[in-house]
Amino acid sequence: MASLTIRQLDDRLKKLLRLRAARSGRSVEDEVRTILRAAADESGTDVPGPFEPPAPKSAGRAAAAPDTKRVLLIIGGGIAAYKSLDLIRRLKERGIAVRCVLTKAAEHFVTPLAAGALAGEKVFTDLFDPAGEFDVGHIRLARETDLVVVAPATADLMAKMANGHANDLATAALLATHAKILLAPAMNPLMWFNKATQRNLAQLAADGVLTIGPNEGEKAESGERGTGRMAEPLEIAAAAEKLLAASADKPLAGKRMLITSGPTHEPIDPVRYIANRSSGKQGNAIAMAAAAAGADVTLISGPVNLPDPTGIKLIKVETAREMLEAVERTLPVDIAIFAAAVADWRVANAGEQKIKKKAGQATPDLLLTENPDILSTISHRKSKRPKLVIGFAAETENVAANAKDKLARKGCDWILANDVSPQTGIMGGDSNTIQLVTAEGIEPWPPQSKQDVAAMLVARIAAEIADK
Numbered sequence: 001m002a003s004l005t006i007r008q009l010d011d012r013l014k015k016l017l018r019l020r021a022a023r024s025g026r027s028v029e030d031e032v033r034t035i036l037r038a039a040a041d042e043s044g045t046d047v048p049g050p051f052e053p054p055a056p057k058s059a060g061r062a063a064a065a066p067d068t069k070r071v072l073l074i075i076g077g078g079i080a081a082y083k084s085l086d087l088i089r090r091l092k093e094r095g096i097a098v099r100c101v102l103t104k105a106a107e108h109f110v111t112p113l114a115a116g117a118l119a120g121e122k123v124f125t126d127l128f129d130p131a132g133e134f135d136v137g138h139i140r141l142a143r144e145t146d147l148v149v150v151a152p153a154t155a156d157l158m159a160k161m162a163n164g165h166a167n168d169l170a171t172a173a174l175l176a177t178h179a180k181i182l183l184a185p186a187m188n189p190l191m192w193f194n195k196a197t198q199r200n201l202a203q204l205a206a207d208g209v210l211t212i213g214p215n216e217g218e219k220a221e222s223g224e225r226g227t228g229r230m231a232e233p234l235e236i237a238a239a240a241e242k243l244l245a246a247s248a249d250k251p252l253a254g255k256r257m258l259i260t261s262g263p264t265h266e267p268i269d270p271v272r273y274i275a276n277r278s279s280g281k282q283g284n285a286i287a288m289a290a291a292a293a294g295a296d297v298t299l300i301s302g303p304v305n306l307p308d309p310t311g312i313k314l315i316k317v318e319t320a321r322e323m324l325e326a327v328e329r330t331l332p333v334d335i336a337i338f339a340a341a342v343a344d345w346r347v348a349n350a351g352e353q354k355i356k357k358k359a360g361q362a363t364p365d366l367l368l369t370e371n372p373d374i375l376s377t378i379s380h381r382k383s384k385r386p387k388l389v390i391g392f393a394a395e396t397e398n399v400a401a402n403a404k405d406k407l408a409r410k411g412c413d414w415i416l417a418n419d420v421s422p423q424t425g426i427m428g429g430d431s432n433t434i435q436l437v438t439a440e441g442i443e444p445w446p447p448q449s450k451q452d453v454a455a456m457l458v459a460r461i462a463a464e465i466a467d468k
């Protein structure tokens with residue numbers, strides 16, 4: 001319920017109320033009840049259940065213009081929650097759509113009615129509210145946002161986040177979101193500097209969660225000062241606006257992507273192996289371009305002589321089987337690109353000790369067995385299949401025809417075909433000439449550097465995702 005008291009009304013309204021109450025011989029409170037009942041009767045509605053603000057019919061993203069940025073504001077249970085109401089206004093002033101989630105504790109400080117009226121959208125409070133789940137659902141709440149702001153972020157909420165709890169709507173949405181998370185902590189200075197809170201803060205920072213504040217200043221508790229005051233709504237709104245602007249140049253922000261790259265080494269014995277001429281340059285370039293476009297990239301690379309790319313999770317593997325295992329561990333992802341030149345075969349009878357050359361004896365027979373086809377395995381998965389699976393086709397003849405055949409055989413969505421005949425210099429070189437093969441047809445790309453191929457591919461993926 002709204003905690004509006006008669007004392008908070010302006011003098012003119014108070015006077016009118018007193019007059020009406022005196023005339024009808026009721027108390028002022030009874031007069032208010034009578035007016036509200038009459039208003040409900042007039043509008044033909046019963047006393048409403050949970051508050052439904054005068055919001056657009058769909059509580060979904062359609063409520064805002066397509067290019068309107070959206071913030072999911074999670075209001076935690078602290079005295080600073082009252083400032084979050086002002087934060088809603090500050091965000092809306094900047095043209096940002098705001099959808100609110102209130103924790104149970106937050107409802108002690110502010111009401112869904114107040115938050116909903118300011119946001120102009122339904123407010124969500126309960127993970128197990130059938131109406132809410134039917135309407136939007138916690139997963140959509142988490143997904144349909146460009147940024148999550150937690151204000152105030154209490155010590156308890158931070159602890160839950162750091163440990164991956166999901167036992168209420170706020171924590172479940174936080175766990176399910178791809179969007180950046182901005183925390184505005186607010187708590188008593190002793191709680192803020194407590195080792196447990198600082199440990200949780202460090203964990204959250206390592207998980208990529210951003211914080212603003214807390215500021216130093218007067219606390220709600222009388223006479224207390226120190227660090228723990230929530231950042232001002234204007235500061236939080238400005239930080240949110242900046243983060244939203246940054247995400248606009250990052251068309252793959254929030255997308256999880258995995259890329260395989262480089263050759264694999266298949267051991268003959270502990271010191272010898274079968275390999276190929278792949279340098280890993282194309283896969284690395286794609287990983288860097290995708291990360292620059294905001295994707296959360298995991299690069300799974302065979303042995304290469306390249307510097308480790310920065311800002312990218314790198315998993316180093318040797319063999320095809322290790323690569324498949326790393327790929328499966330990395331799922332789920334939104335996009336998977338298989339740029340590795342995986343060895344098709346491995347030695348079935350690889351020696352556990354170095355195979356010795358013995359005078360007068362026959363040379364050893366290497367018995368080959370087929371490696372798992374990583375691209376095909378992932379493309380044909382029933383669960384956790386990435387939405388977009390992209391393979392390469394390294395060909396030395398009939399490039400387009402072989403690539404079309406590979407697209408169908410491997411079950412992927414796109415194939416980047418290239419001619420790896422020695423005279424092209426593509427394998428191990430710095431440039432590449434691609435033909436993009438999709439179900440719609442073949443798109444020849446110009447000869448260009450591997451970096452430019454990567455940029456073109458990332459732009460193509462971003463356009464595809466935007467279309468969908």
Ligand code: CTP
Nearest residue numbers: 338339340342371372373374375391392393394
């Ligand atoms: N690939 C894979 N696992 C394998 C072999 C290939 O994931 N064991 C992937 C490559 O990363 C590439 C695509 O499949 O994206 C095609 O690889 P390519 O070497 O061109 O084809 P192959 O499957 O080896 O077929 P072929 O030897 O008949 O050309």
